[in-house]
Amino acid sequence: MERPVDGWTVKKEPFIAQRLDAIEKKTNRIVARFDRYYGVDGFLSLCRCWFFFDENDRLIDAEWQYVSD
DSSP, rough: OOOOOGGGGGGSOOOHHHHHHHHHHHTTTTOOOOEEEEEEOOOSSSEEEEEEEEESSSSSEEEEEEEOO
């Protein structure tokens, strides 16, 4: 997903805006794009993997998040 012109805070999903704001503060860089994927984590659980990129499409950071019902 590409960064909106007005920044991530205009996103309808507040949890995404909060996560991206935290990554920008942690890395001290602007997140221009991110990807997230669901995957298998063990036998019966899922995880969400986040990948954050800068304006040159270089990986800034990546995170793993456990997903439950």
